[in-house]
Amino acid sequence: MAAINAVKIFSGSASNYLAKDIAKYYGKDLGAATILKFSDGEMSPSFDESVRGCDVFIIQSTFPSSDNLMELLLMIDAARRASAHYVTAVMPYFGYSRQDRKDRPRVGIGAKLIGNLLTAAGADRLMTIDLHAGQIQGFMDFPVDHLEGNAIFVPYLKSLNLDNIVFASPDVGGVVRTRNMAKFFNADMVICDKHRKRANEIASMQLIGDVKGADVVLVDDLIDTGGTLCKAAQLIMDKGAKSVRAVVTHPVLSGNAYENISNSILTELLVTDTIPQKQVCDKIKVLSVAELFAKAIGRIRDHESISSLFIKY
Secondary structure (H helix, E strand, C coil): CCCCCCCCEEEEECCHHHHCCCCCCHCCCCCEEEEEEEECCCEEEEEECCCCCCCCEEEEECCCCCHHHHHHHEEEHHHHHHHCCCEEEECCCCCCCCCCCCCCCCCHHHHHHHHHHHHHHHHCCCECCCCCCCHHHHCCCCCEEEEEEEHHHHHHHHHHCCEEEEEEEECCCHHHHHHHHHHHHCEEEEEEEEEEEEEEEEEEEEECCCCCEEEEEEEEEECCCCCHHHHHHHHHHCCCCEEEEEEEEEECCCCHHHHHHCCCCCEEEEEECCCCCCCCCCCEEEEEEECHHHHHHHHHCCCCCCCCHCCCC
């Protein structure tokens, strides 16, 4: 019999590699679950141990988004129907977050739809890191614990002891994120203003600000094909920068991303393990979010604030 309000951590099939480390840092074994699949791909998750009265944390990022999202929703539903006391969806990478507004006629708002689906499945809480836009938290009808990748990136960047560090946003939409990072170093920031023809295709880009002689750090929440980031890095070097590297929380890395990064002017690309690497690339350094998520789970269990996990300016 499960203890009342005991914490149990489970994983969907896509995030098992990360969930094992989160459970290890938390000090518990990963809960046993089975994901049965019919021949047509339909999934049927089940828990292999009792969750009655337990606080259940289900870890699953959404990459590629559709199947993994459906698996997460089915696991939440299974936990709710198995009389779990509280169900938290732990989504290190929250898919569809780029669809956070109606930016052209006759399009859906995918991020809001995901929030509705999580509610319908029975989630009580969402834990994630570096959403594409902070306002997505308002799309949820339950509490959201929004962790920050700064807690991982800032200590690493400080260890490099860069002489003249300047932070850069690869687009206008990332200015707030970049400014927050720059505050930790009392550093200046610049902006790469881009114009797109269509998704994943840039028509033009210009740099706003001075980077001459600086060690520049590009800041973004996710990297997909890498086109924007690599073009921004080249532009920055052409403007006289000493070096350019990038910190990006979610390494989606689709299409020709690995080739683009390998052939780019970037010194290194820092990412987290919210999404696993598909290939080996010498320029990519992976920092783990496992300990950060484990600490957040512990604070939720003890009804403590998670603000202590944020790096203060």
